[in-house]
Amino acid sequence: MTTTVEGRAHTVPARSRQPLRHRLADRGIDWSLLLLLPAVLIIGGLFVYPFLYGLSISFEPLKGNNTLSNYTDFLSDSYLRDSIVKTLRLALPVAFVSVAFAAPLAFQARRNFRGRQAITLVFMLPLTFGSILIAQGMMRVFSDGGWINLLLETVGIPKHQFIYNYAGTFIATTMVTIPFVFLLLMGFFGGIDRSLEQAAGTLGASRAARFWRITLPLASPGMVTAFTLALVEAFAVFPSAILVGQPDNATHVLTLPIYTAASQHSDYGSAAAIAMIMTVIELIILVVLVTVRNRIYRGPATSGKG
Amino acid sequence: MANQTPARTRPGFESLQMRGVSRTYGQTRALVDLDLELTRGEFVALLGPSGSGKSTALGCMAGLQPLSTGSIWRDDVRIDTVPVEKRGFGMVFQNYALFPHLTVQKNVEFGLSMRRVAKDERRRRAAAALDLVQLTGHAAKIPSQLSGGEQQRVAIARALAIDPEIVLMDEPLSNLDATLRIEMRTEIKRLYQERDLSVLYVTHDQEEALSLATRLVVLRQGALVQSGTPKDLYANPVSAYVASFMGYRNLFAGHVAGRAEDGAVHVVADDLELVGRLVTGEDTDNAAQGTAVTIAIRPEDIRVAAPSASNAIQVIVEVVEFHGRELAVRARTSRGLAIHFKTDESVVAGHPATLSVPRDRVLVFAR
Amino acid sequence: MTSASLSARPAQLRPSPVRRLSRVTVTSVITWFAGGCFVLLALAVLGSVAITSFATSWRAGWWPDAFTTRWYGQAWNDTGISKSLFVTFEVSVAVVLIALAAGVPAGYVLARKKFPGKSTLMLIMLLPIILPTMTYAVQLAAMMYRIGLGGSLAAVILVNLVPALPLVVLITVPFVEQISPEVENAAKVFGASSLRLFTRVLLPLLAPGVVAAGILCLVRVLGSFELTFFVSNSRTQTLVVTIFGALSDPGGVPAPLAAAMTVFYMIIALIGLVIAFRFSNPADALSRRGR
Numbered sequence: 001m002t003t004t005v006e007g008r009a010h011t012v013p014a015r016s017r018q019p020l021r022h023r024l025a026d027r028g029i030d031w032s033l034l035l036l037l038p039a040v041l042i043i044g045g046l047f048v049y050p051f052l053y054g055l056s057i058s059f060e061p062l063k064g065n066n067t068l069s070n071y072t073d074f075l076s077d078s079y080l081r082d083s084i085v086k087t088l089r090l091a092l093p094v095a096f097v098s099v100a101f102a103a104p105l106a107f108q109a110r111r112n113f114r115g116r117q118a119i120t121l122v123f124m125l126p127l128t129f130g131s132i133l134i135a136q137g138m139m140r141v142f143s144d145g146g147w148i149n150l151l152l153e154t155v156g157i158p159k160h161q162f163i164y165n166y167a168g169t170f171i172a173t174t175m176v177t178i179p180f181v182f183l184l185l186m187g188f189f190g191g192i193d194r195s196l197e198q199a200a201g202t203l204g205a206s207r208a209a210r211f212w213r214i215t216l217p218l219a220s221p222g223m224v225t226a227f228t229l230a231l232v233e234a235f236a237v238f239p240s241a242i243l244v245g246q247p248d249n250a251t252h253v254l255t256l257p258i259y260t261a262a263s264q265h266s267d268y269g270s271a272a273a274i275a276m277i278m279t280v281i282e283l284i285i286l287v288v289l290v291t292v293r294n295r296i297y298r299g300p301a302t303s304g305k306g
Numbered sequence: 307m308a309n310q311t312p313a314r315t316r317p318g319f320e321s322l323q324m325r326g327v328s329r330t331y332g333q334t335r336a337l338v339d340l341d342l343e344l345t346r347g348e349f350v351a352l353l354g355p356s357g358s359g360k361s362t363a364l365g366c367m368a369g370l371q372p373l374s375t376g377s378i379w380r381d382d383v384r385i386d387t388v389p390v391e392k393r394g395f396g397m398v399f400q401n402y403a404l405f406p407h408l409t410v411q412k413n414v415e416f417g418l419s420m421r422r423v424a425k426d427e428r429r430r431r432a433a434a435a436l437d438l439v440q441l442t443g444h445a446a447k448i449p450s451q452l453s454g455g456e457q458q459r460v461a462i463a464r465a466l467a468i469d470p471e472i473v474l475m476d477e478p479l480s481n482l483d484a485t486l487r488i489e490m491r492t493e494i495k496r497l498y499q500e501r502d503l504s505v506l507y508v509t510h511d512q513e514e515a516l517s518l519a520t521r522l523v524v525l526r527q528g529a530l531v532q533s534g535t536p537k538d539l540y541a542n543p544v545s546a547y548v549a550s551f552m553g554y555r556n557l558f559a560g561h562v563a564g565r566a567e568d569g570a571v572h573v574v575a576d577d578l579e580l581v582g583r584l585v586t587g588e589d590t591d592n593a594a595q596g597t598a599v600t601i602a603i604r605p606e607d608i609r610v611a612a613p614s615a616s617n618a619i620q621v622i623v624e625v626v627e628f629h630g631r632e633l634a635v636r637a638r639t640s641r642g643l644a645i646h647f648k649t650d651e652s653v654v655a656g657h658p659a660t661l662s663v664p665r666d667r668v669l670v671f672a673r
Numbered sequence: 674m675t676s677a678s679l680s681a682r683p684a685q686l687r688p689s690p691v692r693r694l695s696r697v698t699v700t701s702v703i704t705w706f707a708g709g710c711f712v713l714l715a716l717a718v719l720g721s722v723a724i725t726s727f728a729t730s731w732r733a734g735w736w737p738d739a740f741t742t743r744w745y746g747q748a749w750n751d752t753g754i755s756k757s758l759f760v761t762f763e764v765s766v767a768v769v770l771i772a773l774a775a776g777v778p779a780g781y782v783l784a785r786k787k788f789p790g791k792s793t794l795m796l797i798m799l800l801p802i803i804l805p806t807m808t809y810a811v812q813l814a815a816m817m818y819r820i821g822l823g824g825s826l827a828a829v830i831l832v833n834l835v836p837a838l839p840l841v842v843l844i845t846v847p848f849v850e851q852i853s854p855e856v857e858n859a860a861k862v863f864g865a866s867s868l869r870l871f872t873r874v875l876l877p878l879l880a881p882g883v884v885a886a887g888i889l890c891l892v893r894v895l896g897s898f899e900l901t902f903f904v905s906n907s908r909t910q911t912l913v914v915t916i917f918g919a920l921s922d923p924g925g926v927p928a929p930l931a932a933a934m935t936v937f938y939m940i941i942a943l944i945g946l947v948i949a950f951r952f953s954n955p956a957d958a959l960s961r962r963g964r
Contacts, residue, residue, distance in 0.1 A: 033788060046834060057815070140721040175714070255805065255899075275812065279808045
């Protein structure tokens with residue numbers, strides 16, 4: 001026998017008094033949020049607070065009463081102001097070259113093959129060892145009498161100065177960002193469903209067409225991400241700008257005035273101000289790049305029911 | 307709606323042949339010396355369990371996998387050396403493989419733009435293809451906005467838009483739920499008939515294969531076992547393996563107990579004693595007593611009968627399933643053998659029954 | 674007609690030429706060549722340091738003038754490398770453990786739960802790895818000095834936690850997302866308390882993610898420079914800070930001596946890498962992030 005539900009209206013109290021705990025839980029607040037506490041304390045106490053502290057001392061210059069003088073001093077001094085340009089002039093090409101160099105490599109390496117593990121390991125070496133070690137090695141390999149120049153001489157090309165100038169820092173930075181971008185993109189390219197390329201093939205797309213019309217568009221959000229992360233890495237360049245660059249001139253990047261203000265002049269306020277400027281510039285660039293990425297993201301790189 | 311020229315007047319192939327095709331990779335021999343022929347206008351279903359090589363055969367035909375040995379021919383032109391993008395076959399993938407960054411319209415137009423078809427004609431033909439699968443209003447969507455069945459239909463439209471001479475389908479319905487699967491099956495059959503296509507279809511579902519195909523090819527571990535019309539395979543499987551695929555759910559291991567006058571064999575399996583038809587054997591005419599055999603009977607061939615019927619099986623009914631027009635029943639012999647049969651008589655679980663099966667529907671295969 | 678094979682067909686042809694799946698094209702050759710050059714360059718740069726460390730002197734030319742091992746003894750005894758090695762070890766272990774302990778649960782909550790303020794929290798949490806360390810290293814150091822921790826080991830550990838923790842969270846989240854919530858529901862239905870759920874179900878499933886996070890964290894801490902540089906003194910420097918000091922020393926530390934110092938660092942880092950690769954493939958962790 002079937003039962004039917006009919007309309008004798010039950011009057012349920014509109015807002016029954018559920019315990020506070022339940023109402024909060026509906027909004028996502030329960031005991032499990034306590035698991036966040038240690039992380040929140042660390043980030044709050046060791047990042048947010050010092051950041052705000054830095055912000056406040058940036059408005060307290062060592063000399064004079066003008067609260068903004070840390071900022072104005074920096075921005076009005078052309079030598080100091082130029083460090084912004086020099087940072088961008090280094091970071092943007094580094095990011096570009098890294099992606100342009102690593103992407104074809106990552107594309108070729110996207111499928112599993114014998115030796116993939118070994119290649120991954122080798123590529124991780126520069127990443128693990130870091131830019132200081134690379135700078136140190138460069139002082140031998142790229143110096144005036146170093147291996148590269150010796151090689152050029154043997155082939156008949158005139159010697160070149162690769163070190164203690166823009167090129168030195170550029171090379172040192174790309175040697176770290178290229179492996180990083182390579183590993184990232186290898187994952188991205190590998191994550192593109194193989195059947196998509198196959199389907200394109202059955203529809204008449206040549207290898208080139210498959211790459212340009214299918215693989216590349218699907219990988220482009222990943223490429224933008226890789227570019228962004230490489231840019232962040234390059235923006236942070238510091239030890240190699242000193243060791244193998246030209247810290248007074250061509251590679252006088254933004255991190256250097258921060259360093260000199262803090263350790264040589266003990267002017268923490270000024271250092272904080274410059275750090276602020278650097279943060280703002282970087283955040284602007286990041287917002288632009290993330291917007292670009294979101295505009296081209298069209299969905300997961302697998303097809304339907306994978 | 308009148309579209310492209312009717313198929314028969316289209317220039318095209320007469321037969322597609324795989325000759326002695328093998329494909330081995332690593333330690334796996336996916337295909338072993340396979341000979342397969344597809345005549346224009348046929349709907350050939352490759353049937354087999356996973357690992358039987360059917361998807362590999364399709365991949366070789368499409369050009370997605372290279373051959374280890376053998377060749378593929380389109381009439382008298384050898385095509386296995388032709389790269390995939392030049393073969394001109396349409397293909398529908400198991401996971402649809404729709405390009406996620408393109409709209410439905412652009413997906414369907416893709417093959418046409420690869421062939422440098424002019425914009426207007428491209429639009430027209432893509433719209434026609436979408437119309438065929440009844441998805442006209444969805445042209446501007448992207449695949450992630452579509453349901454599974456809709457995605458499948460777009461995949462079909464995309465393959466048909468290029469007006470291919472043959473469509474390859476790799477288990478296209480296996481990711482759909484039951485009702486949708488049956489509905490799409492009918493759609494595929496309709497398209498095949500309306501568009502006068504030739505289709506090579508891979509599936510592991512015998513019901514699907516039986517209902518769609520004009521010819522079935524059963525594969526086992528990379529080799530061809532039987533090829534014939536659905537009716538042929540249904541009535542006369544050449545081996546126990548094929549029988550198991552064709553819905554011969556009752557399979558018993560037994561042995562020959564003797565020959566009857568007209569060539570039929572007496573077979574015994576546990577407490578089953580039946581007279582049946584010997585299909586294969588070393589020596590079909592002289593199957594010796596004691597030869598090990600497999601007995602295969604279809605559930606629909608077994609009837610509830612009077613206790614005195616010939617070729618009888620005594621059972622106790624175990625499980626009864628209501629299937630609408632009839633019941634699907636599992637019963638047990640006194641020795642515990644499971645018998646599956648269908649009947650429209652009412653049987654009750656736990657009660658005894660007598661079953662009977664015509665002797666020419668008891669198939670006996672030598673092991 | 675049932676047939677087990679085709680009837681008449683032409684005689685068996687020669688097998689088709691075996692085609693490799695990825696054809697050799699001009700672009701692929703160039704690409705592999707370029708990749709090879711990069712690998713050679715990287716190995717050359719790193720290798721030259723090792724070679725220099727064994728050189729008596731190396732003025733110019735392909736090879737050092739002569740070889741010796743005395744720099745290693747000198748490095749060990751005179752340069753403070755031995756102390757730095759120990760410090761590096763302590764700092765790395767401490768940072769990785771604390772970062773995992775705080776970051777994995779946080780990553781779990783962020784992956785599973787929705788709550789007001791979640792996106793703001795995630796954004797703030799990611800800032801330390803998005804921004805160059807220099808943008809907050811100085812302020813952080815100033816604060817450390819102000820509360821009296823300047824120059825101490827605790828300070829070095831604390832400052833390195835700042836980029837380490839978000840890294841752990843960032844890697845943990847996709848790993849947690851991979852675990853279907855139904856697995857947790859199933860465990861609860863079968864009577865697992867929250868603690869048992871965590872230890873018997875979640876932790877084993879998260880193990881690869883935790884290991885990957887730990888490894889990437891370790892690599893980061895080993896190479897971390899700016900943060901440690903501003904809060905440490907000669908007794909609490911990590912290896913990279915000591916090496917940088919030697920390299921930028923205006924007094925001129927002999928190149929082979931600095932190289933020997935670096936080789937100590939390389940050995941530690943290599944050991945870390947090898948252990949890492951026994952346990953997981955960090956490339957996978959990086960690729961999961963992209964999904």
